[in-house]
Amino acid sequence: MIRNFFIYFIVLILGVVFFASMVLFAIPALQDSTVALVGLSAKSTSSDSEATDKSAIIKEINKLQKKLDDYTPTNGYMVVNTTENHFYLYKGKQLLRDGICSTGKNEKLISAERNYSHEFYTPFGVRKVLRKSPNPVWKKPDWAYIEDGLPIPGPNDPSRWETGTLGAYKLEIGDGYMIHGTIYKRRMGMSVTHGCIRLLDDDLEAVYKTMEVGSKVYIY
Amino acid sequence: MKESSTEDFDSLFVTEEDKRGRKYIVLIIVFFFLGIASIYAYLSVSAVRGQMQVVIDRAADSPAVNSSLFSELKQKAWLESRLKMASLDSVGMSIDLEQHIIQLELKGVVVMSSKIRDCSVSGFFKKIDGNVYFETFGKPLAIKEFKSSIAKNRFKVVEAPKDTIEAQKAADAAFLKEKEAKKNENVYWTVKLDKGFDLDIQGIDSIAEAQKKYEFGKDFEFERDLKNIANSFQHILKFSKPTYTPEILISIPENEAKAILMALPKTNALITIKI
Numbered sequence: 001m002i003r004n005f006f007i008y009f010i011v012l013i014l015g016v017v018f019f020a021s022m023v024l025f026a027i028p029a030l031q032d033s034t035v036a037l038v039g040l041s042a043k044s045t046s047s048d049s050e051a052t053d054k055s056a057i058i059k060e061i062n063k064l065q066k067k068l069d070d071y072t073p074t075n076g077y078m079v080v081n082t083t084e085n086h087f088y089l090y091k092g093k094q095l096l097r098d099g100i101c102s103t104g105k106n107e108k109l110i111s112a113e114r115n116y117s118h119e120f121y122t123p124f125g126v127r128k129v130l131r132k133s134p135n136p137v138w139k140k141p142d143w144a145y146i147e148d149g150l151p152i153p154g155p156n157d158p159s160r161w162e163t164g165t166l167g168a169y170k171l172e173i174g175d176g177y178m179i180h181g182t183i184y185k186r187r188m189g190m191s192v193t194h195g196c197i198r199l200l201d202d203d204l205e206a207v208y209k210t211m212e213v214g215s216k217v218y219i220y
Numbered sequence: 221m222k223e224s225s226t227e228d229f230d231s232l233f234v235t236e237e238d239k240r241g242r243k244y245i246v247l248i249i250v251f252f253f254l255g256i257a258s259i260y261a262y263l264s265v266s267a268v269r270g271q272m273q274v275v276i277d278r279a280a281d282s283p284a285v286n287s288s289l290f291s292e293l294k295q296k297a298w299l300e301s302r303l304k305m306a307s308l309d310s311v312g313m314s315i316d317l318e319q320h321i322i323q324l325e326l327k328g329v330v331v332m333s334s335k336i337r338d339c340s341v342s343g344f345f346k347k348i349d350g351n352v353y354f355e356t357f358g359k360p361l362a363i364k365e366f367k368s369s370i371a372k373n374r375f376k377v378v379e380a381p382k383d384t385i386e387a388q389k390a391a392d393a394a395f396l397k398e399k400e401a402k403k404n405e406n407v408y409w410t411v412k413l414d415k416g417f418d419l420d421i422q423g424i425d426s427i428a429e430a431q432k433k434y435e436f437g438k439d440f441e442f443e444r445d446l447k448n449i450a451n452s453f454q455h456i457l458k459f460s461k462p463t464y465t466p467e468i469l470i471s472i473p474e475n476e477a478k479a480i481l482m483a484l485p486k487t488n489a490l491i492t493i494k495i
Contacts, residue, residue, distance in 0.1 A: 008246050015250040022257040023449065027264045031464060034343040036268040040276065041350070057292040064299035071306055071328025079331045083479040105394070106373075111380035121375070124483065125309055126327050146380045149387035190398045218326045220311045220483035 076210035078179075080197055080219045082122050085189045087199065089207055097206050100189035102182065102198040103219075111146050118143040120194040127173040127217045132208060136170035136180060138162045143194065167201060169208040173217050179207060260456055267464035268344060271416065275348065279355035290349065294494065297358045301492040303328070305360045311483045312360065312490040315419075315470065317341065322472055324483055332483075334476040337424055344466035345495050353495075360490035361413040368409035368481055369440050406436045407477045410444075413491065418467045421481070423474030430471070437469075468493070 030036055072093060079088040082103040089097040104122035111117070120143075140160045145152045153159050167181010182188070182198040197219075199207060211217075285293060298316070305312035306328030314323045317339060324332040348356055366372055381387040407423030420441075424433050452462035472480075 008242060011246050012249060015253045019253040019257050023260060027257075027261050030261065031264050031268050032342045032344070032467075034347050036265045037272050037344065037347040040269060040272050040347065053286060053289055054292060057289060057296055061292065061296050061299060064296065064303060068299060068303055068306065068328055073329075077329075079329075081332065081479055083482045084475055105398075106375045108375065108377045109380055110377060113382075114380070116380070119375075124311065124485075147387065149381035149383040149385075187395065187398075190395075192394070192398060218329055218331050220324060220326060220331055220479070 073216050075212060075215060077216045077218065078207060078211060080122070080217065082124070082191065082219060085191060087197070087203070087207075089203075089210055091210065096210060097203065099200065099203045101203070102184075102188050102193050103191055104193055104195040105191050109143060109147055114146060114152075116142070116146055118146075122193070122195050122197065122219060123175070123177065124219050127177070127219065129179075129211050129213050129215045129217065130172045130174055132169065132171040132211070132213060134169050134208075135163070136166040136178075138165045141176075167199075167204055169204050171208065171211060179217070180204070256456065259459075260452065263456060263459075263461050264452065264464070267461045270461050271464045271466065272344065272347065274416075275356060276352055279352045282351040282355050285350045285354065287350065290353075294353065297354050298492065298494045301358060301360050305490050305492055308488075308490065310485045310489065312492065313480060313484060314492040314494075315468075316494045317468075318494055322470060322476075322480070324480055332476065332479060334472045334480075336470055336472055337427075338430065338471040340467075340469040341495065342466040342468070344464075345468065348495070356415055357493050357495065360492045361415055361417070363411045363484065363489040363491060364414055365412040366409065366481075366484075366486065367411075367444075369406055369436075370409075370478065370481070372409075372481055372486065405474070405478070406433065406440075407474050407481070408433075408437050408440045409477070409481050410441070411489075411491075412465075416465060418465050419491065420467060420469040421477050422469065422471045423477035424471040425474050433471075 073090075074092050076089065076091050076096070079090065080101060080103065081087070085101055085103055087099060087101040088095060105120050107120045109116075109118050109120065138161070140162060142152050165183060166178070167183075170178045170180040172178050177195050177197075179197045179199060181201055181204045184192070184198075185200065188198065188200060197217075302314055302325065305314070305325060309327070311324055311326050311331070314325055315321075315336075316323075317336070320336040320339065322334050322336055323330050378390070381390050408420070410418055410420040412418055420437070422433055422437050424430050448462075448465075455462040
């Protein structure tokens with residue numbers, strides 16, 4: 001009686017296993033193979049003037065490739081990977097230098113008490129160097145005080161002006177965003193800035209010397 | 221011993237009526253499963269063919285393609301598609317499965333390029349040729365939906381500190397958190413494309429960890445696969461074709477998989493594919 005039941009049970013189990021393997025493996029494999037699509041095809045022809053067609057298409061390909069290549073600046077430009085906090089300095093297709101940087105911390109600072117909020121992130125897209133200068137002086141904005149838990153001074157208070165914080169050079173890329181140096185070297189390679197791109201001293205110097213006003217910065 | 225067992229076996233199936241009844245029930249159940257599996261197989265294959273027919277119908281009005289010039293025309297379409305993507309201000313992705321390269325492009329400039337480590341493409345795509353290929357891949361594909369194992373947008377809201385001591389504590393905590401975030405993560409993301417395809421990107425740093433990551437991907441997709449099976453069964457019960465979504469699975473280094481995910485815009489992101 002027990003053996004009887006056992007045989008029925010085994011047959012049932014085999015049936016279920018077969019079914020499950022069909023559903024989970026065999027049928028999906030069949031769907032993903034080209035066997036399922038036998039007999040279906042696209043429209044295609046053969047042409048007598050094949051040689052002429054081919055040379056015309058190759059000409060067009062070269063034209064399109066040139067058009068695409070023309071997008072790459074011939075002068076210095078910079079690419080910034082904000083996920084990896086890594087920058088690349090190019091001239092045309094040649095990589096001149098690369099290294100770590102620090103970018104925006106993707107944070108929204110809010111102060112209900114002071115009715116204030118500010119977002120810190122490095123914007124993606126293409127920007128241009130609008131101005132560049134050595135020995136930059138930083139005028140601390142309100143958020144710098146709020147973030148440090150300090151009272152906000154008047155708009156032209158002398159305590160707002162800081163030298164050395166931005167390093168030896170700055171390159172402005174619009175909307176208050178800059179490429180500059182840092183005194184916080186320990187935090188390089190991390191997403192810790194208020195949106196600016198921080199570089200190490202040597203890298204900053206190379207970038208400053210290579211990039212002109214109008215040079216492009218590609219940020220992603 | 222053997223004789224006796226044969227006897228027992230026969231007695232189970234042949235002699236007594238009730239036992240015969242049980243045998244039939246088992247056989248009916250087995251045949252039922254076989255029948256369902258066959259119907260499922262038939263409808264699943266019909267779904268693939270139906271999906272291909274949709275793609276072929278979409279290309280019905282486009283001119284026939286000279287098969288001997290297919291590779292040149294493909295290269296032309298690839299460049300045209302990338303040029304279209306270059307006209308936008310946001311980052312786009314180009315995938316060249318012939319050269320095994322995946323790239324991020326911004327305004328026509330390649331800002332990131334990664335070698336594809338491994339790739340698996342549904343047989344569906346291998347059958348796309350002629351005018352159907354150009355109808356499908358001749359223009360950039362738009363991403364309709366993202367799903368990822370890591371947060372795509374890690375924007376956090378922080379309450380301003382009350383004084384300098386609290387500010388210092390917050391800064392130190394943020395520093396430690398940022399260091400922690402650098403630790404290894406399983407990166408797997410999938411997107412739905414407007415032409416009805418899925419693109420899955422999985423981060424793999426070494427061949428040794430490929431199996432582990434593959435398992436992770438399977439777990440990540442488990443819910444989706446389960447939904448697909450459930451959906452298929454619902455269709456089987458109605459004797460209608462289940463939906464079929466062809467897939468492209470690409471494995472690239474983990475940091476690059478992550479960077480691409482973060483770089484692509486949440487809406488209107490474009491992808492150009494060459495198969």
